[in-house]
Amino acid sequence: MSSALSASPPTTRRRAPVVLLAACLSALLLPLSMTGASVALPSMGAELHASLASLQWAINGYNLAFGCFVLAAGSLADLVGRRRMFAIGTGLYAVGALVSALAGDILLLDIARTASGLGAAAALPSGSALLAQTFEGRSRARAFGVFGTTTGIGLALGPTVAGLLVGGFSWRAVFLVPAVIAFMVVALTPLIPESRNPAGGRVDKSGTLTFTGALLLLIYGLVEGPQAGWGSPLVLGAFLAAVALLLAFVVIERRQEHPMFDLSLLAQPQFLALCLTAVVVVFGFTPLLVALPTYFSAVDGLTAQQAGLTLIMLTGATLVFPAIAGFLTRWIPAKVQLVVTIVLMAAGAGWLTVIEPGSSHGAIFGPLLLLGIATGISFGLLDGAAVSSVPAGRAGMAAGMFNTMRLAGEAASIAVISSLLVSFTRGRLDGALGSFDTPYADDPARAANxxxxxxxxxxxxxxxxxxxxxxxxxxxxxxxxxxxxxxxWVLFAMFLVAVPVVALLLRERRKPATGSSADVVPATAGPRTEQTQESSGVG
Known part of the structure; x- marks a missing residue:
């Protein structure tokens, strides 16, 4: 990667600890906001008197903005300067978090959360690129190891930290504390050397707009479907427009000389298999971080603090098993572990149906742990496997595409599972409410919400x-x-279908091409190393 530094190499080396500290603090905050806000939803909804659809946008807005703009932000950082983009992104995140903490109505909160997602999209790839520019050789590998571990900590401990903040203070602390830390990171940015890529291409505006519009309309339709009815002209129109924009995106990207998404990579069976695996895994993990706290609150009467602590049974394994998965590649190839991961997801989803009102921690510990182990294994292998499954010269594009698909999958998975939960709950309440004297007897939709x-x-x-x-x-x-x-059970069925599909795709072999990397997912594919310096995603 061609780049130019405004600081001399000795200065860069002296400032390396500052770069690592700033990048890791951002890597801790950004995913923490993705998973942590879910625990605060019941308290937010009660205080702001928010509808379910508007409340969901506090989660979806952040994830959607994060997933849609992370690739474009990485390209823009190469052009305008990585330090500048990192400072702008972190500052926007901080302002959005501060406004979220002070918001007096749900609309302002949703807008602020979306702004924080845009800031996160700008900050994370810029921080990753700054690390790659500052460190070399083994130092770079260690730096990215710390960076990846910190990202995992943010994802894993987000619900627990948020629960403690809500229990000890209020839901506003879930946004206020990260805002304060983010402003501290912004204060460090003048000490970071600037760098940019003079050979960087232009930002793919058409691709970004069509991709973002398609995903936005898809999520909107999924969120509004249970409220307005799946046959509503507004909902059907959103889905049709999403399909049209997605088709336009494909046409635009195929005609671009330097596309944001090199769609030809999806024709490579192994890369496609790894992208599918990433999406499947987030469907079994991320939506539960949103659904389970509200379930525990509604059915078991747990406080936000108790719900957050309970989720450690799900998230704790994601801190340990990335390293274990990398260690096991000495004996078990990465592609075998990834197929097993989906099998474990299926087993965990099916097993979790033991959950009932008043279930003890012991009853749900096994399935939650199994789902966490599967997620942790994927965190340890997917990033390295994705960039190793394509020619070396296209590793940066592959990393960006892979992580964008994973982040978009997280946003879509939350919307899909939340919509299914509302629809299924409404169906079960319909007819059962009539035997009680309540204003909701004839309104199962509001009761389900x-x-x-x-x-x-x-x-x-x-x-x-x-x-x-x-x-x-x-x-x-x-x-x-x-x-x-x-x-x-729907998730269980999806995982069962995914197992043979992914297994068959991983068995495919490409003809060797000059200068390409290994044709199969390497047994040593591990968590974020220097290969992922172009990666712009969240573990």
């Missing part, structure tokens, strides 16, 4: 007489639980 916001109390307090409230709570809890079970 409240349950999926974690607000059982509002429903229960509306029931007359008071002696019927316990029976109502049991009925509503059973309906929500049944909906969750159905969603888990």
């Amino acid at each position: 409240l349950l999926n916001q974690g607000d059982m109390g509002t429903l229960t307090q509306s029931v007359r007489p008071e002696t019927a409230r316990q029976a109502f709570t049991d009925m509503a809890g059973a309906a929500y639980t049944g909906a969750l079970h159905t969603v888990l």
Whole structure:
């Protein structure tokens, strides 16, 4: 990668610790905001009197902006300067987080969260590129190891940290604390040497706009579908427009000399298999970080702090198993481990259907641990495998595409699973509410929304007489639980279908090309190393 530094090499070496500190702090904050806000949703909804659809955009807006603009931001950083883009991105994230903490209505909160997602999209690839420019050889490998580990910590501990902040202070602390830390990172940026890539290409504006528009309309349709009805002209129009924009994106990218997405990479079976694996894994992990805290709050009456601590059973393994997966590649090839990962996902999703109102931690520990182990294995192998499955000269493009697909998959998975939960809950409540004296007897949609916001109390307090409230709570809890079970079986079926597809794609062999990398996923493919210096995604 051709680049130019405004600072001399000795100065760059002296400032290397500052670069590492700033990049790692951003790598901790950005994914923490992705997973942590889910624990605060019930408290946010209650205080701001928000509808379920508007509340979901506090999560979807951040993830959508993050996933859609991360590639374009990486290209722009090469042109205008990585330090400048890192400072702008971190500053925008900090301002968005501060406004989120002070927001008095849900619309402002959603807008601020989207702004934070844009900032995250600019900051993460810029920080990664600054590390690659500052460190060399083994030092670079160690720096990226710390960077990747910090990202994993942010993802894994986000719900727990958020639960502690909500329990100790309020939901506003979930945004205020990261804002303060982000402003501290901005204060460090003048000490970071500037760098840019003079040979960098232009930003693919048409590709960025069509891809972002397609994903935005898809998520909008999925969020609004349970509220307006899946046959609503608005929802159907959103889906049709999303398809049209996606087709336009494909046409644009195929005609670009330097596309944002080199779609020909998806014709390579192994790279396609790894992208599919990444999307499958996030469907089994990320939506549960959103769904389970609200379930625990609504059905079991857990506080945000208790729900966040409970989720350690799911997230804790993601801190340990990336390293274990890399170690096991000495005996078990990476491609075999990745297929096993999907099998473990299927087993965990099916097993988690043991969850019931009042389930003990011991009852759900096994399935949550299994899902966490599967996710941790994927974190340890997918990034390295993705960039190693394509010719060496296209590794940067492959890393960017792979991580963009994973981030877009996270946004889509939350919207899909949340919509299914609402729809299935509504179906189970329809007809059951009529036997109770409550204003929601003829409005199962509103009742389903409240349950999926974690607000059982509002429903229960509306029931007359008071002696019927316990029976109502049991009925509503059973309906929500049944909906969750159905969603888990849907995931189970999806994973079972994915296993043979991924296995067959990984067995494909390409004819060797001059200057290409290995034709199969290497057994030593491991977590983020110097290969991922162009990566712009979150583990």
